[in-house]
Amino acid sequence: MTKKTKKEKRPEPSNSGLIDITRKKFRWSDYLAEKVIKGTAFLSITIIVLIFVFVFRESVPIFSSAKPVEKTETSAGAQPEQETYGEVTDKQVDPEVQETYGEVTDQPAAPEVQETYGEVTDNSEESGSTDESYTVSAGSGHDDNQTALKSLLTKDWVPVSEKPRYGILALIVGTFKITFISILFAAPLAILAALYTASFASRRVKEIIKPTIELLAGFPSVVIGFFALMVLASFLQDVFHYDTRLNSFVGGIAMGIAAIPIIFTITEDALTAVPKSFYEASLALGASKWQTAFFVILPAATPGIFAAVLLGIGRVFGETMIALMATGNAAQMGLNPFESVRTLAATIGAEMAEVVFGDTHYNVLFLIGSLLFIFTFVINAIAEFYVKGKLMKRIQGK
Amino acid sequence: MIRSYKNNIKGILIEGLTLSSALLIIAIVVVMVTVIVIGGKDQLSWEFLTSFPEDGMTKGGIFPAIYGTALLVILMSIAAVPFGTITAIYLTEYAKENSVIAKTIRFAVRTLAVIPSIIYGLFGLGFFIKFVGTQMDNTFMGGELKWGQPNILWASLTMALLTLPVVIVSVEEALKTVPNDLRAASLALGATKWQTIRKVVIPGSISGIMTGTILAVSRGAGEVAPILFTGVAYYVATLPASLSDQFMVLGYHIYVMTTQSANVDQTMPIQFGTTLVLLMLTFILNISAIVLRYRIRKKKSN
Amino acid sequence: MAIEKIHTENMFLHYGSKMALNNISISIPEKKITAFIGPSGCGKSTFLRSLNRMNDLIDGVKIEGNIFIDHINIYDKNIDVVTLRKKVGMVFQKSNPFAKSIFENVAYGPRINGIKDKNQLGEIVETALKNAAIWDEVKDRLGDSALGLSGGQQQRLCIARTLAVNPEIVLMDEPASALDPLSTSKIEELIVGLKEKYTIVIVTHNMQQAARISDLTAFFYLGELIEFDKTKKIFTNPEKKQTEDYITGRFG
Numbered sequence: 004m005t006k007k008t009k010k011e012k013r014p015e016p017s018n019s020g021l022i023d024i025t026r027k028k029f030r031w032s033d034y035l036a037e038k039v040i041k042g043t044a045f046l047s048i049t050i051i052v053l054i055f056v057f058v059f060r061e062s063v064p065i066f067s068s069a070k071p072v073e074k075t076e077t078s079a080g081a082q083p084e085q086e087t088y089g090e091v092t093d094k095q096v097d098p099e100v101q102e103t104y105g106e107v108t109d110q111p112a113a114p115e116v117q118e119t120y121g122e123v124t125d126n127s128e129e130s131g132s133t134d135e136s137y138t139v140s141a142g143s144g145h146d147d148n149q150t151a152l153k154s155l156l157t158k159d160w161v162p163v164s165e166k167p168r169y170g171i172l173a174l175i176v177g178t179f180k181i182t183f184i185s186i187l188f189a190a191p192l193a194i195l196a197a198l199y200t201a202s203f204a205s206r207r208v209k210e211i212i213k214p215t216i217e218l219l220a221g222f223p224s225v226v227i228g229f230f231a232l233m234v235l236a237s238f239l240q241d242v243f244h245y246d247t248r249l250n251s252f253v254g255g256i257a258m259g260i261a262a263i264p265i266i267f268t269i270t271e272d273a274l275t276a277v278p279k280s281f282y283e284a285s286l287a288l289g290a291s292k293w294q295t296a297f298f299v300i301l302p303a304a305t306p307g308i309f310a311a312v313l314l315g316i317g318r319v320f321g322e323t324m325i326a327l328m329a330t331g332n333a334a335q336m337g338l339n340p341f342e343s344v345r346t347l348a349a350t351i352g353a354e355m356a357e358v359v360f361g362d363t364h365y366n367v368l369f370l371i372g373s374l375l376f377i378f379t380f381v382i383n384a385i386a387e388f389y390v391k392g393k394l395m396k397r398i399q400g401k
Numbered sequence: 402m403i404r405s406y407k408n409n410i411k412g413i414l415i416e417g418l419t420l421s422s423a424l425l426i427i428a429i430v431v432v433m434v435t436v437i438v439i440g441g442k443d444q445l446s447w448e449f450l451t452s453f454p455e456d457g458m459t460k461g462g463i464f465p466a467i468y469g470t471a472l473l474v475i476l477m478s479i480a481a482v483p484f485g486t487i488t489a490i491y492l493t494e495y496a497k498e499n500s501v502i503a504k505t506i507r508f509a510v511r512t513l514a515v516i517p518s519i520i521y522g523l524f525g526l527g528f529f530i531k532f533v534g535t536q537m538d539n540t541f542m543g544g545e546l547k548w549g550q551p552n553i554l555w556a557s558l559t560m561a562l563l564t565l566p567v568v569i570v571s572v573e574e575a576l577k578t579v580p581n582d583l584r585a586a587s588l589a590l591g592a593t594k595w596q597t598i599r600k601v602v603i604p605g606s607i608s609g610i611m612t613g614t615i616l617a618v619s620r621g622a623g624e625v626a627p628i629l630f631t632g633v634a635y636y637v638a639t640l641p642a643s644l645s646d647q648f649m650v651l652g653y654h655i656y657v658m659t660t661q662s663a664n665v666d667q668t669m670p671i672q673f674g675t676t677l678v679l680l681m682l683t684f685i686l687n688i689s690a691i692v693l694r695y696r697i698r699k700k701k702s703n
Numbered sequence: 704m705a706i707e708k709i710h711t712e713n714m715f716l717h718y719g720s721k722m723a724l725n726n727i728s729i730s731i732p733e734k735k736i737t738a739f740i741g742p743s744g745c746g747k748s749t750f751l752r753s754l755n756r757m758n759d760l761i762d763g764v765k766i767e768g769n770i771f772i773d774h775i776n777i778y779d780k781n782i783d784v785v786t787l788r789k790k791v792g793m794v795f796q797k798s799n800p801f802a803k804s805i806f807e808n809v810a811y812g813p814r815i816n817g818i819k820d821k822n823q824l825g826e827i828v829e830t831a832l833k834n835a836a837i838w839d840e841v842k843d844r845l846g847d848s849a850l851g852l853s854g855g856q857q858q859r860l861c862i863a864r865t866l867a868v869n870p871e872i873v874l875m876d877e878p879a880s881a882l883d884p885l886s887t888s889k890i891e892e893l894i895v896g897l898k899e900k901y902t903i904v905i906v907t908h909n910m911q912q913a914a915r916i917s918d919l920t921a922f923f924y925l926g927e928l929i930e931f932d933k934t935k936k937i938f939t940n941p942e943k944k945q946t947e948d949y950i951t952g953r954f955g
Contacts, residue, residue, distance in 0.1 A: 021773045021871065035497065038597040043484055044491030050562055057527035058520065073599050078849045142473055192422045199419035204509040212423055214691055219430050221687035222680070223623025225652040230433050233440075260433075263426055293412040293529070294417075314515060321517020323626035324652075328660060348519045348626075356630045357520070360531065372523040376516065383515045387508060495760060582799035586861070588867050589757060591789030591810040600811070601801060 022241055037224035058376055062369035064361075155367075160334040160345070162192075162354065162364045169367045173334040173375075177251065177344030178320060181330060184255025184340055185262055185319045190312050192259075194267035200267075201274035213271075220264035228328035231257035232241050236329065245341035247331055252340040254330030257321050262315040269314060273307020310390040317382040323348040347371050415566060437676050438600040444674030447466040456637060458658065459668050463675050468640050469553070469648035469694040470682075473628070476557030476617045476644075482614050484561075485568025492569075494598055510624075514566035525559030525631035526551075547645050554644035563627050564617035567612030571616060575609015575697055576602060612693045619686035623679060635661075651679040706730030708872065708902045709754060712766035716749060716758070723749050725926045727768075731919070738917035738934065742949065744825045745923040747906045751874050754904065755791035756784050772872070773805055776824070789816070789823075794872035796877040798857035800849035805841050808849045808860055814867035827867050833850065835863035836893045848918045851942075855886025859893065873897065875905040879912065891916050910950065914938050 141364040155169030201211050236253045245252070277300050294310065301308075326332075330345025351368050358365040412666065448462060455461030488506070496503035534548035542548070579602050589599040603610075605703035623631070635657050641648040658672045659665065665672075709731040716724035724746045731737045739747035745765060749758065754758040756777065758764045769776045777787055789812070800808050809828040818824055828845070832838040837859040841852070849860055853909050858878060865873060875894070879887040897903060907913050913920050914934060922945075930946045941947045 021775055021787075024777070024783050024790060025775055025779070025781060027781050027783045029784065030593055030595075030785075033593045033595040036598075040491045040495060042488050043487040044506055046497070047486055047488060047506055047565065050565070051512055052507050053528060054516070054520065054524045057532065058523050061523070061527045061531070092577040096565055103444050157607075183470070184636045184652055192425060195422035196420045196426050199416070202535055203419060204423070204607050212427065215427050217685065217691055218687055220624075221683050222433070223652055223683055225623065225625045225655050226437070226680055226683075227433070228504060229655050229672070230436065231660060233672075234436050258431055259585055263429075267426070268639050291412055294408075297415060315516075321519060323517065324656060326626045328656065348517055351519050352521065352626055352629050355526070369523060369527065372520055376520050376775050379515055379520075383512050387511060389519075398594075401477060413804045540826055580796060580799070583801060585757065585760070585795065586801070586864075587794040587800045587811070588760065589755065589795075590815070590864065591785055592811075593785050596815050600815070605802060671924060 029097060039282045054376065058369060059374050060365050062373050065363070065366045065370055073363045085270070112118075155370075157178040158336050160350070162367065164243040167364065169364070171347070171367075171371060173336045174345055174347050174350055174371070176336050176338075177330075177334065178346040178348070180338065180340070181251045181255045181258065181326070181344055181346055182316055182319045184251055185257075185259035186312065186316055186379075187259075188256055189259035189262040189315060189319075190266055193263045193315070194270050194308055194311070195272060197267050197270035198296060198301060201271055202292065202300060215266050216267050219260070222261070224261055224322060224324045225328070228259050229263050229358070231325060231329035243341070245343060247341060247343050249329055251330055251333035251344040254326055254344065254346075254382075255340070257325045258319045259331045261325060262318045264380050266311045266315040269311035270308050273304040273311065273348045276307065310386040313382050313386045313390070317379045317386075321348050321379055322346075323352040327352050347375055351375075405652045406670050413654070434680070437673060438679055440673030441670075441675075441677030445677060448606070449674055452652060453638075454467045456634065456662060457654055458671075459662070459664060460671075461669070463574050463651065463654060465637065465640055466649040466651045466654040466675065467678070469633075470622050470650045470652075470679075471649065472553060472641060473557055473560060473650055474621045476551065476623045477551065477560040478614055478618060480558055480561035481564045481568050481617055482610070485565050485613060485617070486610055488565075489569050489572035489576055489600070490598060492573055494594070496540055502663050510566045512537065512570050513562070514570075518624050519629075521563045521627040522629050522631055524562070525627060529555040529558055530631065551630060551632040551647060551650045552645045553632050553641050556628040559631045560621045560624065564621050567617045567620055568610075568613040571694070572606065572609050572672075573614030575606035575612070578609070578697055578700060579605040608693050608697055612690050612697065615690040615693070619683045619690065620651075621650055622686070625650070625656055628653070651675055651682070652673050655679065705735060707731070708733040708772065709904070710771040712768060714753070714766065714770060716746075716767075717755060717763075717765045718761075719763040724753075726772050727928050729900070729902060729921060729928055730933055732897055734900070734903050735918040736898050736905060737919045737921065738913035739904070739906045739921050739923060739951070740744075740908070740913050741923035741929075743908060747759055747877055747923040747924040751900075751904060751906050752793075752921070754872070754874055755788050755793055757788075757793065759784065770947070775953050789868050790870055791872045791874060792865035792868055794858070794862050794865055794873065794875045794878045796880055798854060798855050798861050798881070800852070800860055802848065802850060804846050804848050805852070805860060805911060806845040809864050809867045816868070828863075831863040831867035832860075834866050834897070835859045836889065836896070839861060853886070855889060858882060858886070858890060862890075862893065862897075865899075870901065872902045872904065875903065875907060878946055880908065887904055887912075910938075922949060924949070 007211075027177055069379050105297055110296050146280065154168040154170050156172060158167060158172040159168040159170040160173055161170075163166045196212070200209055204212065232249070232252055234259060236248050239253055239256070243252070281299055281303055285299040286292075290299070322386040326346040326349035331347060332345045332348065333343035334350075351372055354364070358368065404642065407571060422452055431600060447578070450462060451464050452462035453464055453702040490512070492506060496506070503637055530549060530551060538546060548554075573602060583601050583605065587601045588594070626651065633647075633650055633653045635653075637647055637649060655672060655675050658668050658675065662672075663667045707730050710729070711949075712728045714724060714727045715722065727750060737804055738861060739749050739751060752758045753766060753770060769778055771777070772791065776782070800890060801811065803811070809831050810824050813824055813827050815850070818827070819888075830844075831837065832841065840856060841847075841860075849857065850902070852860060854867055858881075861880070862873075878894075879890045882890065891912065894903060894905065898918075903911075905917065915932045919932065920934040920937040922937065922941075922943075924927045930941060930943045932942075937946065938950060941950060
């Protein structure tokens with residue numbers, strides 16, 4: 004009946020109640036909301052860009068040799084190096100002081116260190132207390148950015164002296180050393196625990212493990228640092244009988260503790276993302292639970308585990324407070340795990356509060372920051388793009 | 402038979418190995434908590450929590466550090482929660498899942514989450530203090546130094562950037578639990594997109610926004626590195642009264658007391674006490690976040 | 704006879720590269736119940752969702768041709784989609800009440816239209832609930848959460864919610880498919896009652912239901928409109944072979 008009877012369009016929309024749909028309404032609130040929301044969403048990208056710009060900007064003067072160092076503050080020129088920071092709380096490298104931790108104020112650096120570094124004693128100025136006035140820029144006047152740039156790739160980190168040198172090699176070596184130790188400790192532990200949680204644990208056990216890990220993730224790093232400094236350092240020294248109480252081993256273990264939750268969580272996600280059909284197929288073929296876990300689930304999740312370890316590395320690499328508190332903070336190149344080390348991040352954390360703005364030292368610290376930033380950025384990018392792509396391929400067979 | 406016997410042994414060994422790894426991690430957590438609780442419990446008292454440090458911080462309480470921490474996380478949340486929530490709304494409600502913009506933002510968020518906290522400190526110094534602060538001084542203060550130096554405002558904003566990804570991720574997760582049916586129902590009733598978000602989507606994810614806030618607060622309360630040179634002070638005799646004041650926080654207090662105190666032995670109880678307070682604070686926050694998130698996930702799976 | 708309400712001519716719809724609706728031309732009369740039947744995936748729901756432009760929300764949907772409601776082309780670029788959806792309401796397959804009270808669920812539409820007056824809202828809610836034949840069941844607990852209602856009640860609440868916006872057309876996408884027989888018959892009764900005031904278009908996979916309640920029936924198959932006629936005719940003496948095969952249960 005009505006089929007195709009009145010098909011011609013009528014231009015006069017008669018007295019329909021729908022007449023008001025023909026005028027597009029402009030809704031201010033919707034328009035504004037969308038614009039604001041969109042704009043805000045770009046904030047996170049903006050922040051990344053700003054971080055790039057501003058962290059690098061402050062390190063740029065190093066590369067422009069023409070510009071002389073601004074001396075905001077010149078201190079008494081002939082300051083003995085030992086005293087650069089007034090009362091230096093040099094806690095790191097003196098064997099005798101290790102146990103009696105409480106009395107370590109005003110200890111000059113240990114003899115060995117002095118031998119290694121000639122006049123170096125001030126790789127301890129992190130402990131110069133922040134409330135002290137800036138008696139700091141000693142000797143920066145003798146320097147200019149060019150020599151700073153030249154000294155970058157040496158191993159002497161002597162930022163505060165008559166002739167400051169900014170060799171970051173020892174810092175880089177120290178950072179990698181400690182990262183290596185902590186990942187060596189944390190990765191197997193976290194991965195095996197995740198494998199247990201994903202493959203063997205009963206529901207109830209899972210409900211204990213997972214919240215515990217979440218709690219651990221919530222531990223402030225300063226608390227872990229405190230624990231390492233107060234308890235772990237002494238405990239490990241009793242077990243391994245090494246000389247320097249605070250060293251890269253202690254720091255590495257402490258940072259490993261901080262990295263465990265990241266590695267665990269991402270690994271566990273990767274393991275549980277392996278399709279159930281893999282698991283069932285393997286069991287159906289007569290494989291036992293552990294064989295399935297080890298030879299089917301684990302390999303299928305390898306890219307995810309790789310990402311987990313990468314992000315763990317990123318976490319440790321930039322960790323500041325634990326490094327400040329538990330590593331001894333001496334810039335040494337050696338590969339012995341029981342020596343004190345100084346990391347890139349700890350150097351920034353210790354020294355930034357006490358440098359003169361615009362000083363070469365200040366710029367070098369920002370340069371170190373840029374390095375850290377680039378490193379973590381790249382690590383994250385690898386974890387994100389390379390690994391995810393692989394994981395998808397492996398699981399979905401695309 | 403022999404084979405399967407061997408297999409059994411292997412199985413037991415491997416399960417035992419993985420189990421002991423899990424147990425070791427739990428043991429580490431338990432030991433850390435126990436040590437800190439035992440070391441700090443005698444120090445905990447109302448007086449410790451409510452009085453100022455005395456005698457060059459060798460005696461007295463930690464009230465300024467608690468106050469400073471609270472102020473820091475409040476200011477931080479005021480900045481981070483709205484921005485984080487809005488970004489999450491954009492990602493779930495406006496952006497198309499696979500658009501370049503959405504992917505870029507997600508990558509940026511994840512990058513923000515992994516940037517070392519010390520870098521945020523550098524950024525706070527380079528951007529907020531030296532760039533924005535100095536500009537403000539030149540513009541409003543006639544060059545007098547007020548904003549171009551570390552203070553609680555810059556520290557809070559720096560911390561807000563650090564915690565932004567935490568908020569975004571939590572809120573996004575919660576927004577995704579709001580069923581699409583409800584969005585469709587609202588739109589079919591003639592609601593605009595914004596009305597739908599405001600009246601259906603956001604009310605449906607309040608608990609997620611709360612989880613995000615709590616997690617951010619917990620993170621912000623414990624982080625020290627970003628504020629090392631953007632506003633925290635070793636000791637200030639008065640509580641911060643304006644945004645341009647410096648302040649004390651618990652985490653930094655622990656750090657300076659353990660590494661720079663004149664007498665580490667004597668202040669040991671204060672150190673443990675402060676650590677215990679900080680740990681309890683983050684625990685309470687984290688546990689409530691875990692519970693809330695558990696509820697959200699449960700709701701989602703229903 | 705009946706006044707034409709909805710009218711489409713040579714309408715095509717693509718999901719990305721896949722054609723979902725192929726050359727649909729139909730004319731749906733006012734204040735009647737029109738049922739769309741056909742096997743799943745035949746395009747009937749897609750077509751229904753085109754009538755209030757809910758398909759706009761789905762990425763990659765492209766529509767060619769026009770749909771006229773009261774001779775207004777609703778795909779014209781000047782059309783205000785938000786207002787259109789107020790005029791063309793929709794009830795979904797799965798009941799989807801908001802996690803609010805019964806009252807607030809029904810008052811949602813009026814509120815977003817800017818009605819704030821308590822008394823006026825109360826009246827609208829009451830009328831809508833009465834029209835949806837659920838008033839007697841919920842009048843004493845309007846403040847309770849809508850999620851506490853049974854499935855059938857929830858669906859009637861959703862109908863009430865749609866009616867509260869005062870639409871001219873109500874689109875229903877398999878509104879009773881998830882319900883038990885008793886609730887289904889209640890909903891059916893309700894739908895028949897509604898045609899006095901509203902033009903109703905209902906998608907159903909239940910042929911008996913279509914036969915019971917609709918005045919006209921359209922049979923869709925593989926994205927095409929195969930046949931459209933009076934329900935009685937379709938079910939007793941269809942013209943097309945495919946229709947007959949479907950009606951008699953030979954496929955679908």
